[in-house]
Amino acid sequence: xxxxxxxxxxxxxxxxxxxxxxxxxxxxxxxxxxxxxxxxxxxxxxxxxxxxxxxxxxxxxxxxxxxxxxxxxxxxxxxxxxxxxxxxxxxxxxxxxxxxxxxxxxxxxxxxxxxxxxxxxxxxxxxxxxxxxxxxxxxxxxxxxxxxxxxxxxxxxxxxxxxxxxxxxxxxxxxxxxxxxxxxxxxxxxxxxxxxxxxxxxxxxxxxxxxxxxxxxxxxxxxxxxxxxxxxxxxxxxxxxxxxxxxxxxxxxxxxxxxxxxxxxxxxxxxxxxxxxxxxxxxxxxxxxxxxxxxxxxxxxxxxxxxxxxxxxxxxxxxxxxxxxxxxxxxxxxxxxxxxxxxxxxxxxxxxxxxxxxxxxxxxxxxxxxxxxxxxxxxxxxxxxxxxxxxxxxxxxxxxxxxxxxxxxxxxxxxxxxxxxxxxxxxxxxxxxxxxxxxxxxxxxxxxxxxxxxxxxxxxxxxxxxxxxxxxxxxxxxxxxxxxxxxxxxxxxxxxxxxxxxxxxxxxxxxxxxxxxxxxx
Amino acid sequence: xxxxxxxxxxxxxxxxxxxxxxxxxxxxxxxxxxxxxxxxxxxxxxxxxxxxxxxxxxxxxxxxxxxxxxxxxxxxxxxxxxxxxxxxxxxxxxxxxxxxxxxxxxxxxxxxxxxxxxxxxxxxxxxxxxxxxxxxxxxxxxxxxxxxxxxxxxxxxxxxxxxxxxxxxxxxxxxxxxxxxxxxxxxxxxxxxxxxxxxxxxxxxxxxxxxxxxxxxxxxxxxxxxxxxxxxxxxxxxxxxxxxxxxxxxxxxxxxxxxxxxxxxxxxxxxxxxxxxxxxxxxxxxxxxxxxxxxxxxxxxxxxxxxxxxxxxxxxxxxxxxxxxxxxxxxxxxxxxxxxxxxxxxxxxxxxxxxxxx
Numbered sequence: 095x096x097x098x099x100x101x102x103x104x105x106x107x108x109x110x111x112x113x114x115x116x117x118x119x120x121x122x123x124x125x126x127x128x129x130x131x132x133x134x135x136x137x138x139x140x141x142x143x144x145x146x147x148x149x150x151x152x153x154x155x156x157x158x159x160x161x162x163x164x165x166x167x168x169x170x171x172x173x174x175x176x177x178x179x180x181x182x183x184x185x186x187x188x189x190x191x192x193x194x195x196x197x198x199x200x201x202x203x204x205x206x207x208x209x210x211x212x213x214x215x216x217x218x219x220x221x222x223x224x225x226x227x228x229x230x231x232x233x234x235x236x237x238x239x240x241x242x243x244x245x246x247x248x249x250x251x252x253x254x255x256x257x258x259x260x261x262x263x264x265x266x267x268x269x270x271x272x273x274x275x276x277x278x279x280x281x282x283x284x285x286x287x288x289x290x291x292x293x294x295x296x297x298x299x300x301x302x303x304x305x306x307x308x309x310x311x312x313x314x315x316x317x318x319x320x321x322x323x324x325x326x327x328x329x330x331x332x333x334x335x336x337x338x339x340x341x342x343x344x345x346x347x348x349x350x351x352x353x354x355x356x357x358x359x360x361x362x363x364x365x366x367x368x369x370x371x372x373x374x375x376x377x378x379x380x381x382x383x384x385x386x387x388x389x390x391x392x393x394x395x396x397x398x399x400x401x402x403x404x405x406x407x408x409x410x411x412x413x414x415x416x417x418x419x420x421x422x423x424x425x426x427x428x429x430x431x432x433x434x435x436x437x438x439x440x441x442x443x444x445x446x447x448x449x450x451x452x453x454x455x456x457x458x459x460x461x462x463x464x465x466x467x468x469x470x471x472x473x474x475x476x477x478x479x480x481x482x483x484x485x486x487x488x489x490x491x492x493x494x495x496x497x498x499x500x501x502x503x504x505x506x507x508x509x510x511x512x513x514x515x516x517x518x519x520x521x522x523x524x525x526x527x528x529x530x531x532x533x534x535x536x537x538x539x540x541x542x543x544x545x546x547x548x549x550x551x552x553x554x555x556x557x558x559x560x561x562x563x564x565x566x567x568x569x570x571x572x573x574x575x576x577x578x579x580x581x582x583x584x585x586x587x588x589x590x591x592x593x594x595x596x597x598x599x600x601x602x603x604x605x606x607x608x609x610x611x612x613x614x615x
Numbered sequence: 616x617x618x619x620x621x622x623x624x625x626x627x628x629x630x631x632x633x634x635x636x637x638x639x640x641x642x643x644x645x646x647x648x649x650x651x652x653x654x655x656x657x658x659x660x661x662x663x664x665x666x667x668x669x670x671x672x673x674x675x676x677x678x679x680x681x682x683x684x685x686x687x688x689x690x691x692x693x694x695x696x697x698x699x700x701x702x703x704x705x706x707x708x709x710x711x712x713x714x715x716x717x718x719x720x721x722x723x724x725x726x727x728x729x730x731x732x733x734x735x736x737x738x739x740x741x742x743x744x745x746x747x748x749x750x751x752x753x754x755x756x757x758x759x760x761x762x763x764x765x766x767x768x769x770x771x772x773x774x775x776x777x778x779x780x781x782x783x784x785x786x787x788x789x790x791x792x793x794x795x796x797x798x799x800x801x802x803x804x805x806x807x808x809x810x811x812x813x814x815x816x817x818x819x820x821x822x823x824x825x826x827x828x829x830x831x832x833x834x835x836x837x838x839x840x841x842x843x844x845x846x847x848x849x850x851x852x853x854x855x856x857x858x859x860x861x862x863x864x865x866x867x868x869x870x871x872x873x874x875x876x877x878x879x880x881x882x883x884x885x886x887x888x889x890x891x892x893x894x895x896x897x898x899x900x901x902x903x904x905x906x907x908x909x910x911x912x913x914x915x916x917x918x919x920x921x922x923x924x925x926x927x928x929x930x931x932x933x934x935x936x937x938x939x940x941x942x943x944x945x946x947x948x949x950x951x952x953x954x955x956x957x958x959x960x961x962x963x964x965x966x967x968x969x970x971x972x973x
Contacts, residue, residue: 159619159621159964175619405852406854407851407852427854427856428851428852428853428854429853429854430854432854438852440852442848445846445848445849446846446848446849446852447849447852448846448849449841449842449845449846449849450845450846451626451845451846452841452842452845456838456841459838460842460849460852460853461852461853463835469835472834472835473829473833473834474832474833474834474835474838476833500626
């Protein structure tokens with residue numbers, strides 16, 4: 095940490111936490127955690143799901159109240175009553191789950207978080223300036239509910255940057271960016287750091303942390319484990335500190351013969367229901383038994399529409415556009431597609447893949463009642479459903495104090511494991527997974543990846559849509575890229591480099607890669 | 616020392632059940648002040664309002680008589696409310712149920728058959744459901760807000776009833792009063808306890824509560840109602856149709872309100888009149904929420920709201936208070952309930968300045 099900003103205020107850390115403790119019903123989320131962030135320091139916060147990272151940063155941001163412990167800001171003991179007070183101090187936060195009003199525009203959302211009255215026209219202009227400056231394109235007049243996850247995150251980042259923060263908290267900010275965009279953002283972050291802005295950086299991408307951060311604090315199971323210098327640690331040693339055991343990379347065999355075609359999508363065209371949505375344009379691909387096809391792309395390029403078309407939440411006019419085991423399914427609804435042996439893991443865990451206020455038992459029933467025969471004589475078989483929920487929790491290592499707890503009481507990664515487990519235990523012939531490890535830590539991600547690979551090894555066809563290229567490279571056999579509603583030709587991962595994919599993700603850049611989008615009709 | 620309201624990590628189950636009681640206590644306190652300012656001794660006022668009406672057998676059975684239509688309407692509404700379908704028009708569906716059920720008698724008044732009453736009950740349910748089908752159609756076809764359409768149809772239904780009893784359905788031997796014929800014995804709900812007005816409709820209400828409870832907790836359609844209400848996107852993901860649930864919950868709510876209507880006219884009212892309900896369909900909205908949209912809760916809430924009707928009458932007779940006192944008490948219960956419900960998702964804490972926690 096030799097290059098960390100100004101030396102004048104270095105006697106006082108920008109932020110110092112001592113003994114922060116926070117209990118939830120059944121779980122001690124933070125158990126006497128200490129943390130020290132110096133001015134201009136990029137400080138990584140590392141830990142598994144449920145390690146207490148999200149809770150800790152919410153306390154710093156005033157969104158949660160600690161049960162015990164003290165917070166010092168530039169050496170002064172303070173009480174951060176609410177996010178407004180935090181922002182006043184100069185703390186900006188980019189949440190993993192967004193805090194945006196869906197029915198309002200980008201500008202209105204940003205104006206809401208700024209003190210005092212705003213000149214909306216001027217603000218729009220500044221938003222465009224900042225967003226272009228940092229490579230985060232945004233249309234200020236669009237309504238938030240029409241935006242994809244990636245675009246929503248851009249609002250959060252721009253919103254923070256507009257307020258000239260002294261401490262920026264970022265919860266996995268690069269998970270929705272292309273490698274090129276991420277590199278661009280690192281430049282920005284380093285510049286901010288040189289200007290004296292401290293950054294508290296949460297990520298599970300260890301290489302990223304090694305490249306970017308000056309210091310790292312590691313949490314495990316709600317406890318403070320250690321503080322270290324990530325530049326001298328290896329990715330492996332960091333991961334081991336974080337998980338406490340040796341890290342297993344997903345094992346898979348790329349040489350195996352692929353089976354027959356399970357899913358074939360042929361010249362799929364689809365107009366989005368949403369005026370700001372992306373229309374699907376001549377999509378062609380197939381997924382074979384035992385194969386994992388990865389679809390990469392920056393959020394908002396037609397992933398949502400493609401997933402809806404595949405799950406049956408949006409129906410195709412031409413049933414033959416989607417063939418499952420040579421039978422047209424384009425006009426079938428989600429339950430009928432499930433009946434044929436297709437399972438889905440949607441992008442949004444809370445509210446799409448699960449009902450947040452309902453118990454895990456009810457959420458187990460949600461999509462599995464048909465396949466697992468959880469209805470007998472017209473009545474819900476509560477005992478069998480409970481058993482199924484317990485089976486998911488045990489087989490997929492979901493950490494919860496019981497299956498009667500609500501889905502929204504679980505941490506993001508644990509809920510994701512639950513949803514993935516629910517779909518996988520239905521023995522699908524084809525499983526379609528959107529962003530399997532978005533916002534999930536290394537330990538849980540590794541176990542989800544291994545589960546996907548094991549399922550494919552048993553002969554299931556797997557389609558993974560993700561923005562995390564490392565993930566797709568680690569698990570896919572073949573990869574394709576979606577950009578502006580069109581899909582490139584799927585190619586074996588051995589033939590591809592991250593750079594090539596990055597260029598394809600750019601989409602509009604008129605390069606040789608344009609040929610990739612020619613249809614294979 | 617600062618008073619702070621902060622979000623709970625998980626909704627408090629305790630508060631879900633405790634807030635109706637808080638609301639009741641606050642209502643009683645405010646009621647005492649109200650009695651005081653009206654020049655009535657608060658203790659005497661509350662005794663007349665809450666205890667005197669039911670301190671005898673007849674009073675207790677009257678409580679059940681009044682609670683029956685409230686519970687029937689509320690149980691139907693609760694299914695819709697759980698699915699985020701805001702049917703405000705139970706009063707109109709009740710009226711239409713009374714028209715359809717009563718209409719059977721008007722046309723078959725000279726038939727003396729054991730099938731007459733069951734026929735009336737079935738037609739009453741159908742009438743209520745048909746009236747609720749209009750908002751369902753408008754909502755699913757044109758995305759028209761069901762709050763407005765169902766509410767406006769209340770007044771249409773009341774005018775239809777008025778038209779009929781002033782016109783073609785008027786009792787030919789009724790000296791031109793706007794009333795239908797008095798229902799015959801075979802068109803009247805059997806009395807359960809001799810010498811009271813307690814009738815078979817109460818049994819129907821109990822079965823409706825039981826049936827709805829089983830439906831919501833044990834069947835797929837009940838599960839779909841809850842999922843569509845809590846997370847419509849998750850419902851779509853599971854393959855549940857939102858339109859189907861809108862239709863189902865409105866038809867179900869309408870049928871229950873229709874049953875309430877027919878059980879009123881063939882029970883305590885005994886004929887079709889221009890006005891057959893003192894706003895049961897509207898009060899049922901309070902009953903549904905006070906009962907936490909839960910079948911058992913709705914029984915208790917229905918009894919409590921029935922008591923406000925009886926208490927209002929006693930207060931009028933014994934204390935000379937205006938009839939509006941019933942509405943004031945009902946309004947206060949709902950108002951305080953909504954206010955206290957903040958405690959389900961939030962808690963109040965005292966904090967010291969300068970520290971992260973107290």
